[in-house]
Structures are given as C-alpha cells and as structure tokens.
Amino acid sequence: MDAKSSYILSESFMITYNILYSMSSTPIISQLINLKCTACSKKYEIHRPINLCECGKVLFAVYNLEEAKETVTKESFCKRTRSIWRISEIMPVYEEKFRFTLGEGCTPLLHLKNMGENLGLKQLFVKDEGLNPTGTFKSRGLCAAVSKAVELGIKEFVIPTAGNAGAALAAYSARAKAKAHIFMPVNTPEIIKKEILATGGDLRLVDGIISDAAKEARKEAEKSEWFNMSTLKEPYRVEGKKTMGLELAETFNWELPDVIIYPTGGGTGIVGMWKAFTELEEIGLIGSERPRMISVQSSGCAPIVKAFEEKKDKASFWEGAETIAPGLKVPEAIGDYLILKAVRVSKGTAISVQDEEIMTAMYELAKKEGIMLSTEGAATIAAIPKLLNKGEIEKEDKIVVFGTGSGFTTISLW
Ligand SMILES: *Cc1c(COP(=O)(O)O)cnc(C)c1O
Ligand SMILES: [Zn+2]
Secondary structure, three states, X not given: OOHHHHHHHHHHHHHHHHHHHHHHHOOOOOOEEEEEEOOOOOEEOOOOOOOOOOOOOOEEEEEOHHHHHHHOOHHHHOOOOOOHHHHHHHOOOOOHHHXXXXXXXXXXXXXXXXXXXXXXXXXEEEEEHHHOOOOEOHHHHHHHHHHHHHHOOOOEEEEEOOOHHHHHHHHHHHHOOOEEEXXXXXXXXXXXXXXXXXXXXXXXXXXXXXXXXXXXXXXXXXXXXOEEOOOOOOOOHHHHHHHHHHHHHHXXXXXXXXXXXXXXXXXXXXXXXXXXXHHHHHHOOOOOOXXXXXXXXXXXXXXXXXXXXXXXXXXXXXXXXXXXXXXXXXXXXXXXXXXXXXXXXXXXXXXXXXXXXXHHHHHHHHHHHOOOEOHHHHHHHHHHHHHHHOOXXXXXXXXXXEEOEEHHHHHHHO
C-alpha cells in the first residue's frame, strides 16, 4: 500500500472513529423530575438534599418516562457504557461529570447447571453481585447516592452499616473526593474494616448491631450536619439497586424470569427491582408480567418473614438478632411496607433458613459450581429445597437467585 492510500485509509478511519466516538459520548439526559412519597404521595423538588418525607416514610425518584421512551430503546443499548449509568435516562444524576463509577453493575448471570441438576431445576441462575468493585451489590446503591449527593453539593456523609454498605460508601467517597463517617458493629468481619480504612473511611466501631450503630450515627449527624446515607432514608441508593432489575430484563431479552429469590436485610434490592419493572413497563420495554419475588432471611433475624406469615403490612422490631449473615442482621427496615407489598403483589413469599443450612449451601455451591458466595447470597440457595417442598417454586420455573456478595466478604467463616 502506498503512503497516500494508507493516509486516506487512516483518515477515513479517524472520521469514522470520531463520529462513533461523538455518538457514544453524547450525554444521556436524566429525566428525573421530582420526588414522591411512597406513603402519602406528597411531592418534593429535587434541587436540595433530602432524606425522608415529612410523614417519616420513603421517598421515590420520579422520572418523565414519556421523554425517556424516546431514547431508551432495545436497539440503543449496544453502544452504551457497562456500568449502573447504562440507562441514565432513569437514573438521578444530571451532569455526566457527577456520574462517578468504579465499574459497578453489569454483573454476570450464571447458569447453575450442576446445582440445578441436583435440585431438578433446569433453569436456575445466579446474578453474581460479588464481582462488583467492593465485592457486593452495595456498590450500586452507594455509587448512585454518592454521585447524586455530590451533584447537590454535599461532601460529608454518615452511614450506619452491617459492613458492606460502609465499604461501598468509603470507596465511592474516595472517588468523589468526599468524606465518609461509618458506624459499624465491632464484630463486623475484619476484611470489611480493613477495606474501609484502606479507602479512607472514618471508621467508628459500635457495640451491638446495625440498629445500635444507627442510633450513634443519627446523634452525630444531628450535631454535625453530615448527610445520612442510611438505606431508603435517602432517595437514591434504591435507584442504584434498581439497576439489578434493569439488567435482568435486558439479559433475559426483556422477558423477566418466573422467580427472583433475594436475601433481604433492609430490602432495598427487592424494592429497587420492583421499581425498575414498573418503569420498564411504562417505557414499553416489558409487559405486565412480574416474577414472584421471594424474600429470604435468616431464622435468627426474620422480621419480614414473620410479618408476611402474620399477614401484616409492616414488620415489628426483631429482638436479639443473631446470624452469620451480616447483611441480614437487620432487625427493622424502614421500607418494610414496600418489601411486603412487592412480595404479595407478585404472589411471592418470604421464608427463613437456619445458619447451618446457609453454611451447607455455601460449601455446596462452591464445590459444584466454583462460585463462592457470601453467607447472605448462599441463603437463597439454602431456601430452594424448602421452596420446592412447599410448592412455591416448580421444576420448570426460570429462577434467579441473587448472590449479593463475594465469598471473600465473609471469608473468615470458611
Ligand atoms: C446489605 C446486604 C444484603 C441485604 O440487602 P437489602 O437490599 O438491604 O435487603 C444482602 N446481602 C449482602 C451481601 C448485603 O451486603
Ligand atoms: Zn409522606
């Protein structure tokens, strides 16, 4: 090839490249319009930081879905970023420079063929959230919440946590040049403490469990005006977790699975996915069918299961919570009414498993599939034989369990 034609070739390559590049880098516009209370429907504007509604209940972000429809199309996805910002039309951050990322989201959906054979299930899948940057799906929620808060001008956060949310807050705060104050039970796994210290979090160890940490955090927050990042006590962590639902829909080619089995603590994952499905239906990407949402808790802390069985629409405080699954040691959830609604409306159920069953499932999955889940994720696997027995799931069902964290986060238990 002579110099001239190679020049022309490289020039045409550059032109094509520039066009493609400018197409893919056109900022996607967030269609966030306001916040609305999930209990009393009161609306709030979005230009200043806010935690809960005046009535004390959870606020949800509302989007202009008619506008979002224009650009959120099945064809539009191939060139999009692989992070939680993939469908930024229905994410809360306006300016691209505030859409921080550490590569969270777009986790693999793995077919559990060996495990499924054993259980007689042909279509058993795990969404492996352990591959998120901080080893759990908490990356998603805190990525969204930190990004939005920083866009609103906040630079200092406080969080009560069973561990993983603290690690994620510390990491995303480092990324966004903000400060994270983390209140966490003293017996949280060492690896999580180290992760928080490594990423510059201000770690305060508290005697007791997450509800005790929450009291300390609240006191400090009132004194200092640090912004409270407790789950569902600010409106945007749930937006990050919503992306799990968006990804499931996309991965299954816009037909949702029959069943989702989810290890429930604060419930943000279930509530977030449920919101995602509502928005996707309004945009026109999915129909009205929903998976049965199944909430799994540890028998040592099962307030949602108890409320479900007692047909209540809110849960009461679980005294003396004790389980090897730190993320499930949550004795009360502010979004209890939202979790219970999603479970009931979807004709799902709530079920508890013993710690020993969790450990057995954790080892079995690792041996059979090479996948090391954290104790919380393994709880979903432990629930399967019980759900089959009770007729809550059937052999033909397409089932997705959520491996919410990497085995490394609870490695001290192996
Ligand atoms: C926080 C956490 C949970 C519970 O998640 P929610 O969405 O708050 O119910 C489950 N698994 C792991 C690993 C967690 O860190
Ligand atoms: Zn309200």
